[in-house]
Amino acid sequence: MTTLHTGSAPPIASTADGLATVSVRGLSHWYGTGTMRRQVLQGIDLEIHPGEVVLLTGPSGCGKTTLLTLVGALRQVMEGSVRVLGCELNGSSRQERQLLRRSVGMIFQGHNLLRCLTAEQNVQMGADLLPGLGYRARRDLSREWLRAVGLSDHLSKLPHDLSGGQKQRVAIARALAAHPRLLLADEPTAALDSRTGREVVELLQRLARDEGCGVLMVTHDPRILDVADRLVRMEDGRLWAEEAVVG
């Protein structure tokens, strides 16, 4: 995969100094206002290191997705500190968050591919975020990522001609094509059967390790827990237990 590193460095590359990819301290979050105000996160502390795969589990509605959107710079931080790739998100501007998101790959429960684009073009929407790369270089990069996820025969297919597993793999290729330093995945196997789900997660784990990219994955799926370097369990807005997994 070394050929994939030919692009110039992404805008935020400060994690090379050995700092954690994600460092969350005392994070709390609320939804609603007035009497409807409800706390969803209470004093969260979490660290993710480069190349580390962290799985976040817990019952529905416990705040997992909220944590993911906060770490992914999709939401304004209310209380506590969230440092992602060396950038403090508490008090960040809209534009700072938008630029940070370019270095954060996201894989969604649904695949969220653009319906009007082919698999190759979808992946290139990710590669297009890389600065300083010519069109041909970005296209080749996209093709290479599609090959890495095993879809080199489906370059010019539209999403609705692909199976669920194939779509999710395109989404992974798209996320990785932007050369992220952190990958966030929200139940990436939810729409897949167990065998395909397993394949997709293993692929994700392998590629993230090769790229030295931290991974935070929310999942309910007990069959994929063993891909994690670390399991984190969340209940009622608190992180309860952390356990090391022999990977």
Added chain:
Amino acid sequence: MSLWQGRRIPLAWLLLTRQPMRLAVALAGITFAGILMFMQLGFRDALFDSSVTVHKLFDTDLVLLSPRSKSSISMTGFPERRLVQAKADPDVTGITPVHWNLLLWRNPQTKGTRSILALGFEPGDPLFLDPAVTALAPRLTQKGRVLFDDLSRDEFGPVAKWFREGRVVESEVAGKRLRVAGLFSSGPSFGADGNLLTSRETLLSLVPNNPPGSIELGLIRLRPGADPAQVVDRLRRLLPEDVTVLTKQGFLDLEMDYWRTSTAIGFIFTLGAAMGFVVGCVIVYQILYSDVSDHLPEYATLMAMGYSLLTLLGVVAREGLLLAIFGYVPAYLAGQVLYGVIHAATKLPVSMATDRATTVFLMILVMCMGSAAMAMRKLGDADPADIF
């Protein structure tokens, strides 16, 4: 990096073209609006242009009119000696008196009568721009001979057709028998459905009540290099109040202003064009708005990936631009064809003028970009935090 190397996935183009039905509806709507605007503005301009077809015949720099002459259908006389007085100005090289009357022409086939514009002049005077007309003028020296406008409306009878077949075409005007001695081309206007040229002598015999020494139009030619505006100023000071001095353009403007202000034509056709514009706006807005709504999760995904809102607004703007360009081209071509059809049917001077083609393009552009701007507000609903 070259532009070609810097290019991105053409998202706007793909969003439009991957939904061919929606694109077809949008383009049909824009094309329809464009054709409507072309037609309405074309009619308006043609009607105003046609009001001065006769005025444009004259080879003149300045004209003298009676102050009471407000349009080609209400020309009143003024003393011919004013025209002679104007000759005193050093810059004036030639003067030509012209009679201008509306007379009743009897259709030689159906015997019905219809109002026709008759111009009377000395057959030897050089007053026409078109040398073909000047060449025919000597045929008018014989009394009772006229030149007939072959673009006159058909209601005057098959005069031009008969004349070309070599027949002797005679008709009756104001009770006097006249013979057609030749054909010229000018065209109908607001005021007159047809035109004829004749000598002063013939014309005066048709309007015996005309006060002696009175003419309706005086043509003044200036020496080359003279400034018409200065001569107009001097003549206005020189001549008494019973005569108006205008440049040739002023003469044309007087006529067009009359029809513009005293009739509802300008308003009606401009309103028609505005309706085309509004209809187009509604269609394009609907298309772009539903396009943005349908793709909202995808736009939100792009924002989550790190694309800025500005980039996404640019996508919608480019969709608007593409729609404008691809909707305009068929409207332009259809406009060309329809102008040809209308010209053949009505003989109105309607054609694809560059300024109108530009105006309609700009209106379509404003229509599409304005609708795109309205549809963009929907993009504000794309919250990347919602897609998890």
